[in-house]
Amino acid sequence: MVEVEVWSDVACPWCYLGKRRLEKAIEAFDGEARVTWRSFQLDPTILHGEHTPHAEAMAKKFNMPDERVQEIGQRLIDLGAEEGLEYNFDGYIQANTRNAHRVLHMAQEAGLGGPMKDRLLKAQFSDGAIVDDLDVLAGLAEEVGLDGAEVRAMLATDAYDDAVQADIDEAASLGANGVPFFVFDRAFAVSGAQPLEVFETALERAREKAAADA
Template sequence: MENKMKIEIWSDVMCPFCYIGKRNFESALEQFSDKEEIEVIWKSFQLNPYIPEIPNESYQDYLIKHKGMSAEQVKGMLDNVTQIAKRAGLEFNLEQAVIVNSMNAHKIIQFAKTKGLGDEAEERLFHAFFTEGKNIADLDTLTQLGKEIGLEKTEMDNAFRDEKYSSLVKQDIQEAQQLGVQGVPFFVLNRKYAISGAQPSEAFSENLKVAFAEWRKLNPKTKLEVTQGQSCTPDGNCD
């Protein structure tokens, strides 16, 4: 397996700054010259594991009730978040957001990771929650979203029932606690540097350069001077 520098991202798909942070990080990574040598690993985190799976509050009502904020304060905060998202190229429709428990969504992400589709699952679920107002606790909805990124229905049905995936979610959360994570998004670069929150892409770029330079010293590229001669390849060609 090819050796790459790992970047781990703890995130909850109901966290607006996790989506914004994802986009800012992607902007920095796209411009990074050694991006092919970076492996991104998504980690689960639940901001509130006690939210019921059945929706009964709007985003605004949830914040008013559970955060002790006034309706005016909440409206101002959501308007501000929407504008920050817009600057990152995202469309937020928070008035449509369905507040539900995110455990089932995290199970699908954990399953998608086994298929090499962790990033695709994160992106689709973020868009479903913040832009489309979909219920990300509903199994039928999650199954449809999973099919859109290439997951098989039968395998997803099994994943929802398999305790292995809920255990993986809990393991990620416990690991975050051990690292002292207080909130998300939380980015860990090469298990040495950490970035907390939806930082601008410039901050990600600077940290990427520093972390990768140190990683490269310990993992130098091996360049061989090859003298070509007659040989056979695995596909059966001999010349």
């Protein structure tokens, strides 16, 4: 069994792309692999309740002209389409992702980490959802099989916040200052939404190392 840990953020468009490519590699892998989703925040300084349209947020953060923002967005739209993903940057609203990560940890405990991660990313990049809205998060969690009332109750506390912070701290200790960041059996790392072949090679190398160490 190859253990794959993925540090990513709901607000990261490259993380959506990387997730899909990793999943395709695992589907083609003739061994077993288990994925654990780790938390990371690209911008933890965003205030809860602060909501900014994508183009405005990009222009402000990177001092980009509108034309460059559109160019980057179109590249992601084209790459996403190749993987069966839909990016809708006109509807994308930037928000704090801390609570989304807390919900993901809750889902992961219930064996629903993969579906929850995918639903959060789709909500952010395709549906134009505001991912720090507590009702939105509870509704998304219900869609993948969690109890919405339990999720709302959890979000009213600080549950899983320590787990989120532990993931963020661990990313720093591993030298990851950006996402997506993929670690295979704590032996090999892949940074960024690399081509499918890179993930296939990492899975195979991890399996070969485990066999050699056995």
